[in-house]
Amino acid sequence: MGDMSKRRICSFLLTAMVVLLIVETIACTAIGAADISFMDALKAVAFKINFLKGIISKSGIKESTVTIITGIRLPRVILAAFIGSALPVAGASYQGLFKNSLADPYIVGASSGGALGAAIAIIIKSKLGISGFSMVPFFAFAGALISTYVVYILGRIGGKLSITAMMLSGIAVNSMLSAVLSMLLLFNHEQMDQVIMWTMGSLQYAGWEQIEIVAPCIVAGIAVMYFFSRDLNLMMLGEEQAQHLGVNTKKLKKTILFAGAFITGVSVSVSGIIGFVGVFIPHIARILLGPDNRLTIPFSAIFGAMFLMIADSLARTLISPMEIPVGVLTAGVGGPFFIYLLLKNKNSIE
Amino acid sequence: MVVIEANDLKFNYGKNIILDGINFSIEKGKLVSIIGPNGSGKTTLLRNISGALRPSAGSIKLWNKDITSYKKRELAKHIAYVPQSTMVDFGFTVMDVVLMGRSPYIGRFGSETHRDMEVAKDAMEMLGVLKLKDKKITQISGGERQRVAIACALAQTPEVIMLDEPVSNLDIQYQVQVLNLLKNLCSEKGMTVLVVLHDLNLASEYSDTVILLNSGRIEHMGSPYDVMTVPVIEKAYNTKIYMMANPISGKPYLMPVRI
Numbered sequence: 011m012g013d014m015s016k017r018r019i020c021s022f023l024l025t026a027m028v029v030l031l032i033v034e035t036i037a038c039t040a041i042g043a044a045d046i047s048f049m050d051a052l053k054a055v056a057f058k059i060n061f062l063k064g065i066i067s068k069s070g071i072k073e074s075t076v077t078i079i080t081g082i083r084l085p086r087v088i089l090a091a092f093i094g095s096a097l098p099v100a101g102a103s104y105q106g107l108f109k110n111s112l113a114d115p116y117i118v119g120a121s122s123g124g125a126l127g128a129a130i131a132i133i134i135k136s137k138l139g140i141s142g143f144s145m146v147p148f149f150a151f152a153g154a155l156i157s158t159y160v161v162y163i164l165g166r167i168g169g170k171l172s173i174t175a176m177m178l179s180g181i182a183v184n185s186m187l188s189a190v191l192s193m194l195l196l197f198n199h200e201q202m203d204q205v206i207m208w209t210m211g212s213l214q215y216a217g218w219e220q221i222e223i224v225a226p227c228i229v230a231g232i233a234v235m236y237f238f239s240r241d242l243n244l245m246m247l248g249e250e251q252a253q254h255l256g257v258n259t260k261k262l263k264k265t266i267l268f269a270g271a272f273i274t275g276v277s278v279s280v281s282g283i284i285g286f287v288g289v290f291i292p293h294i295a296r297i298l299l300g301p302d303n304r305l306t307i308p309f310s311a312i313f314g315a316m317f318l319m320i321a322d323s324l325a326r327t328l329i330s331p332m333e334i335p336v337g338v339l340t341a342g343v344g345g346p347f348f349i350y351l352l353l354k355n356k357n358s359i360e
Numbered sequence: 361m362v363v364i365e366a367n368d369l370k371f372n373y374g375k376n377i378i379l380d381g382i383n384f385s386i387e388k389g390k391l392v393s394i395i396g397p398n399g400s401g402k403t404t405l406l407r408n409i410s411g412a413l414r415p416s417a418g419s420i421k422l423w424n425k426d427i428t429s430y431k432k433r434e435l436a437k438h439i440a441y442v443p444q445s446t447m448v449d450f451g452f453t454v455m456d457v458v459l460m461g462r463s464p465y466i467g468r469f470g471s472e473t474h475r476d477m478e479v480a481k482d483a484m485e486m487l488g489v490l491k492l493k494d495k496k497i498t499q500i501s502g503g504e505r506q507r508v509a510i511a512c513a514l515a516q517t518p519e520v521i522m523l524d525e526p527v528s529n530l531d532i533q534y535q536v537q538v539l540n541l542l543k544n545l546c547s548e549k550g551m552t553v554l555v556v557l558h559d560l561n562l563a564s565e566y567s568d569t570v571i572l573l574n575s576g577r578i579e580h581m582g583s584p585y586d587v588m589t590v591p592v593i594e595k596a597y598n599t600k601i602y603m604m605a606n607p608i609s610g611k612p613y614l615m616p617v618r619i
Contacts, residue, residue, distance in 0.1 A: 017471070109449060109450075110449070237468065240463060243452075244463060246448065246449075246450045246452070247446065247457065247460065248443070248446065248447070248448075251443065251446070253411075254410060254412065254440065254441040255460060255461065255463050255516070256433035256434075256435065256437075256463060257432060296451075300451065300453075300456075301452050301456075302452075
């Protein structure tokens with residue numbers, strides 16, 4: 011932090027990562043059941059971008075290729091990128107806020123609240139015969155927010171916000187909400203498949219219409235987190251220190267908790283519960299770049315996007331034509347990593 | 361010139377009364393120490409004055425203006441606070457941490473200027489931690505971390521600096537170094553220092569004014585000669601002591617007596 015040359019290196023690195031991210035996006039769209047080359051995928055994607063339309067000749071690419079790439083794969087890959095960037099940013103911010111590298115919106119109840127909200131929306135929709143998508147994110151967001159708020163209230167019993175109390179009540183709220191979700195499923199078999207997807211995490215219903223809703227929300231959420239990244243650095247010295255260095259910590263806590271629940275809820279509404287990305291991606295960013303949140307937050311977004319794009323490409327191709335829910339993959343990688351973190355931090359969880 | 365003033369300050373956690381009617385005023389450029397037995401409310405008093413806690417009743421005034429009317433950022437330019445213990449789990453470097461002391465002066469999207477760097481380096485130099493600047497805060501000793509915390513507070517370039525037992529974890533040479541430094545800041549830069557001290561003899565040696573706190577009230581306040589007397593200290597700490605004049609400075613010097 012502070013060192014001029016270091017800052018220049020970091021902005022160069024960030025630019026390089028963005029370029030890499032775009033290349034990866036194209037590469038991921040080329041992966042799949044139908045055999046499409048990288049160049050064809052690139053052309054098809056370029057064709058989708060309006061101002062390039064005139065420059066790119068469509069010769070040699072089948073119409074079906076363009077449809078597969080821009081209609082099916084590209085939205086899915088892009089959605090993976092957005093969600094992959096949202097969850098680690100929320101995680102990194104919570105970790106700074108709580109001064110604890112294990113904190114994550116999921117752990118404090120946002121995921122199960124979001125999933126329950128989404129399930130309720132799906133069931134209401136089918137019961138009332140409403141079509142359209144927009145209700146689901148709203149309910150997921152409300153669910154995530156309410157559960158986070160409940161956990162926050164439980165965590166500050168006795169006046170001061172205690173991390174341990176908040177994490178413990180997060181576990182309790184998570185399991186309670188999962189129980190309610192299971193009950194809902196029992197009584198609504200028809201929506202079973204769709205709701206189960208939410209609990210396992212999958213991007214198979216991705217489409218452009220989801221991106222239109224989710225992308226602005228996530229971009230706004232990440233911007234808020236970045237806006238407060240310096241305050242989050244001070245928070246890592248301890249709440250009292252942050253206060254004495256001029257941070258309005260009460261306001262900061264509310265803003266970060268709200269923004270975190272917001273982007274988590276919105277993500278959960280389209281992808282279900284994709285676990286652990288929020289914990290281990292920021293950790294990797296910190297190992298590589300140090301603890302400064304002004305770096306951790308943007309780089310977590312990029313690393314997370316890259317990671318989830320690859321994970322989702324694997325999820326849809328590994329045992330093709332069947333799909334592995336991507337949440338199963340990330341939990342498979344993230345679970346052991348989480349345990350490793352727990353063991354390593356055993357003495358500093360308080 | 362009065363910097364800080366407390367008027368009938370009261371503070372309680374629920375039904376538990378911690379501070380029970382505190383009144384004092386502190387002049388600019390003085391080194392004021394707060395002493396008193398464990399649980400007498402020293403830290404709570406300091407945190408009320410720093411604005412971290414809100415008084416349950418009464419008021420604290422900084423430059424004749426109620427402390428709650430200052431914006432947090434504004435207040436951080438006037439008052440710096442060094443807590444009793446600082447434990448950081450994330451691997452910031454010492455330089456990072458000291459530079460954080462500059463944050464009240466840096467805009468949300470601004471970054472540290474050359475001057476911020478200079479101020480931070482000066483502060484580290486004063487505390488003898490400049491050589492540690494690239495070390496991680498998680499990898500230095502408790503005493504070094506304590507001095508880094510003080511450097512961070514000095515980087516804030518405050519008018520008032522408050523310290524909660526800043527020398528308890530330090531070796532004797534650093535105790536003297538830190539207290540000499542604080543004393544110099546008072547006399548040369550007109551800084552006002554408010555410090556909770558555990559060691560009565562250090563309080564006696566360095567303070568312009570001593571505040572003796574007991575059960576949430578000020579039992580005595582005055583020069584070391586007024587406060588450090590056998591009956592006053594024996595009553596507050598409920599133990600027998602012997603007192604003599606420090607052979608070098610002539611200040612009161614206390615020793616506990618084995619009964």
